Amino acid sequence: MGSPKLILASASPRRRELIARLGIVPDAIAPAEIDESPLKGELPRDYAVRMAREKAMAVGGEGHILAGDTVVAVGRRILPKAEDEATARHCLELLSGRRHRVLSAIALRSPDGALREKLSETSVRFKRLSEEEIAAYLASGEWHGKAGGYAIQGAAEGLIAWIEGSHSGVVGLPLFETRALLKSAGFDIG
Numbered sequence: 001m002g003s004p005k006l007i008l009a010s011a012s013p014r015r016r017e018l019i020a021r022l023g024i025v026p027d028a029i030a031p032a033e034i035d036e037s038p039l040k041g042e043l044p045r046d047y048a049v050r051m052a053r054e055k056a057m058a059v060g061g062e063g064h065i066l067a068g069d070t071v072v073a074v075g076r077r078i079l080p081k082a083e084d085e086a087t088a089r090h091c092l093e094l095l096s097g098r099r100h101r102v103l104s105a106i107a108l109r110s111p112d113g114a115l116r117e118k119l120s121e122t123s124v125r126f127k128r129l130s131e132e133e134i135a136a137y138l139a140s141g142e143w144h145g146k147a148g149g150y151a152i153q154g155a156a157e158g159l160i161a162w163i164e165g166s167h168s169g170v171v172g173l174p175l176f177e178t179r180a181l182l183k184s185a186g187f188d189i190g
């Protein structure tokens, strides 16, 4: 018997590319529209898991539904997705020269209603960023729409001194956790 059907509840091309590295092509892609505001006092990891779960619940269709959510946190503080340059600058100034965490949660809803979740946690440290480095990175535009105002899969990796955890998790879909979750749901993965 082949693998069950998979629906990827995501608008992110990066999640599609990452899951392809496991040899999986989703049967359908269905972006989840949900309210992504954190609750008052919500911890970063709780927020990431809740978002992944809500995305998996928001999408319909026949098959297993996989969703993910990636959150950048400094201590208990959840950084925004940078939609404008001022926000991106603010994030980069905050991340400069210090360690932060990237929480990447995934949720898989099975046709029988069962919901499985996993969380990947990665520590990342940027070098101390000079004004020139920040200005050049802002000019690249790569921060646009990214949690925490950077994308490790682009030029920002040249500014990252150290990472411990899951590189794919930082990009948006932790492959170790995703493979384990899909396998436990009966997917045929080599």
Ligand SMILES: Cc1cn([C@H]2C[C@H](O)[C@@H](COP(=O)(O)OP(=O)(O)OP(=O)(O)O)O2)c(=O)[nH]c1=O
Binding pocket: 009, 010, 011, 012, 014, 015, 031, 032, 055, 068, 069, 070, 071, 072, 081, 102, 145, 146, 147, 148, 150, 151, 152, 153, 170, 171, 172
């Ligand atoms: C830190 C970091 C974030 N990001 C991106 C991934 C996500 O686009 C974004 C986190 O937002 P998410 O809400 O996790 O994902 P999304 O809105 O892009 O897609 P969807 O909800 O439809 O699945 O930040 C990177 O691409 N690279 C990085 O290094």
